[in-house]
Amino acid sequence: MTRKAVVLYSGGLDSTTCMAIAKSEGFVPYAMSFSYGQRHSVELTKALANATKVGAAGHHLVEFDLRKIGGSALTADIEVPKGGVDENAIPVTYVPARNTIFLSFALGWAEVLGAFDIFIGVNALDYSGYPDCRPEYIDAFETMANLATKAAVEGKGRYRIHSPLISLTKAEIIRRGMALGVDYALTHSCYDPTPEGLSCGVCDSCRLRLKGFAEAGVKDPVAYVPNGK
């Protein structure tokens, strides 16, 4: 019997690796992406183009607009930081309740698909400031999910939220993905790319990505602005 899984898929390095891990564990992955008014909408364009190339059996795009709520550099008119990650503060790129909203839609789709497994590529090391990237948060969402849904309450199965990257370094994620055959040219990470889709190389997300490739001893195949913006 094939088991379906919903994989939260941004088109980025982490979620693409997550999809490969879901496949390697025997799941048929269904990719779910979100258009929520994020600045880095090139991410979404790439996600739409690449989902099936990286192994998704289906792809569902959920659209809503978090800009009307605001409260984050990713959705409101707050400058995206380029001075490196402050280890002691929750970054301004934190989007209120974002992962909770994403996982809630994934839960709804999983129930309709008859899937009980949801994969999310959160990482507690690189994003130590994000409360919704911690194991205790993921566990609490899983508990709630099993009380929220008809399929769980009727005993058809138990929902599991998989976060296989949560304790890995970026270099470990890249090595894991390379071992599973992930083509990282089909991934995008930059928060603030050029209109042509070149990565800036200096935002938090680019810095973490470049550091990860350097530590993994692998050349990053995506294109960057030659000398930074």
Next chain:
Amino acid sequence: MTRKAVVLYSGGLDSTTCMAIAKSEGFVPYAMSFSYGQRHSVELTKALANATKVGAAGHHLVEFDLRKIGGSALTADIEVPKGGVDENAIPVTYVPARNTIFLSFALGWAEVLGAFDIFIGVNALDYSGYPDCRPEYIDAFETMANLATKAAVEGKGRYRIHSPLISLTKAEIIRRGMALGVDYALTHSCYDPTPEGLSCGVCDSCRLRLKGFAEAGVKDPVAYVPNGK
């Protein structure tokens, strides 16, 4: 100091009563409504027209489309039942993960507003079949919310999900609302109204509403189709 609260507001009898209860407890209510592809979109039209009339200090409409996910008589092409509520089955009007999605958006808005209180008019008696209307679900969501958010993790407050109607009968809800001055002419309940906005009188939601008014000994002020559809 005024305390803000986010109130999930459909424009219906329960959520309107919930808003009045939030006000009576000293909160400044901010109404949040959802356009999710529901059949009963007249509900939404009324919610947009009535939110401030029933006391909301602000109103936020979140738009997305659950029809693409499907799985419910309220959003997919499944007949809305008119034969009365089957007490032993989860109704086909159950929408997968709907309250979880709603509460997740409310959590995000609450964090941006600086509110720590969210009101939801769920009811465990009338909707005993809906898993996401039970106290254990509400408690699990609250636990998760306090792990998910920057404001909670930084110790600025503790989120509370209020469900003041959860153990009340429809008649008790109506009596409570009448005591607080709710104008029930400004509420709408029908799942399947006429294009002119007349309530059908026979869907699950109309039946529960009419029974509630009858038991409360109050005349329902909304307009119904003369002899049923």
